[in-house]
Amino acid sequence: MRVGVLGAGSIGAIVAEALRDGRVPGAELAGVVDPAPAVAGLPMCALPELLSTSDLVVECAGQRALAEAGAQVLSAGCDLLVVSVGALAADGLLEKLLAAGPGAVHLSTGAIGGLDLLRSAALLGPFERVVIETTKKASSLVQPWMSEAEADALRRTSSPVELRRGPAREITAAFPKSANVAASVALAVRNWDVVEAAVIADPAAPATSHVITAAGPAGQYRFEIRNRPSPRTPTSSRVVPYAVLSALEALASPRAVFR
Template sequence: MSTVRRVAVVGWGAIGRVVGTALAEGRVTGAELVCVVDNRPLGEAAPVRQATFEEAMETCDLVVEAAGQGVVREWGERVLASGTDLLIASTGALTDDELTKRLLTAGPGRVYFTGGAVGGLDLLQAVRTLGPLDEVRLTTTKLPSTLEQPWMDDELLARMRTATGPVEVMSGTARDVPVKFPKSTNVAASVALAVGDLDAVRVQVVADPAAHHTRHVIEASGGHGAYRFEVAHLPDPGNPATSQVVPYAVLRSLAALAGRTGQIL
């Protein structure tokens, strides 16, 4: 006899609202939305009660993080230590090696992450077992306004705001870039987790005023082959820093965790 997953969604924003609504409407077999955790008032639109993190850990067996990297850092270990499983959408938090080690040993709860707005991660994981990849590159292109950050100097901001074509905003590794763009480059961390090496993935962030779609291009090569994946998503209208598809990737991960069968995992 199957057990229904009792789920808490953390964050009632662009991602959490879609995930929570789908759960409340019974669209994920084997999963039930019990509560929502958010430090802002949810209003009458929320389908279930608002709860604290402590209440969520007491009443649920799975917490879905949809509120940003800071939540993973502050609450991840406590959720797992309570025996509650954790599904992470903000994979950029896992660029912190020490945090990742603590999460992996914090049990008895189990930690999972979703690939979010990019595909091909399962193939990269499979190739990795054949041997190391010689080169892995990710190029992310977004509208300039979605990439502006407090650390940017006036010169860079001016270049982005007056750009008539693509402008490189930053290049570095998958360890460096998600820290600088905590809401925009979780994809870099997801690729690195699949490859198994944060420092091996070179990342380029590009601002383009013509980028009506958010674009991610992954290029990888090694002794066993060469691989290229390209995706172009519509930004979420409520939060253009994230792609519209992300909450549906979370829902797919939830469906797998809830035990739905007959699909490619």
């Protein structure tokens, strides 16, 4: 399977290097699209060239890039592995991508687990309540929409602060680099409206944590994930590129694979 990588920052560079070095069984690197890659020595190209040589394209370039280029990737006949799942909070984007084929859409699990169980439980009946609470280092949660005073207070806080709580769509839009997990949970339970999300800033947080609680006909669930942040990009978890590599390995060389 020839794999193109769209975006070579803290996530895409690790994915591209692993593909280039032959560390993903059954897959090889077709090329990389990024005007300023995080590492040197990658085979760079333009998007049209990438689409002509790839069987699958991994989107590692952020929500805007997915919205702008996703349909083009799929209509060219390439499959698409989405990392910026939060972009799918935008009304109609997922439907647009699914209709753009013939390429297929795959979603990366990114920084969390338990999505397979939530997805299975949702088939039995709708969840009554789903909550995801994300806690990160305060300095990594400063947003462009914050006033100077708000941003400064966030950087200086000495105790945990709940920045915002609300519907998953709202929180994903407000924290696009930090709340992809809320979108992933909403897609897994097949209902954006039932998912409540919260973002908490903690200056002393040793890791990024996601606590997911859910209740429905199949039972009650509680997952807690604690990820070390990426050393390159603290807004992302260190495990994310390896979740992408795991997905690529499963797609390229399926054996006994959990799905």
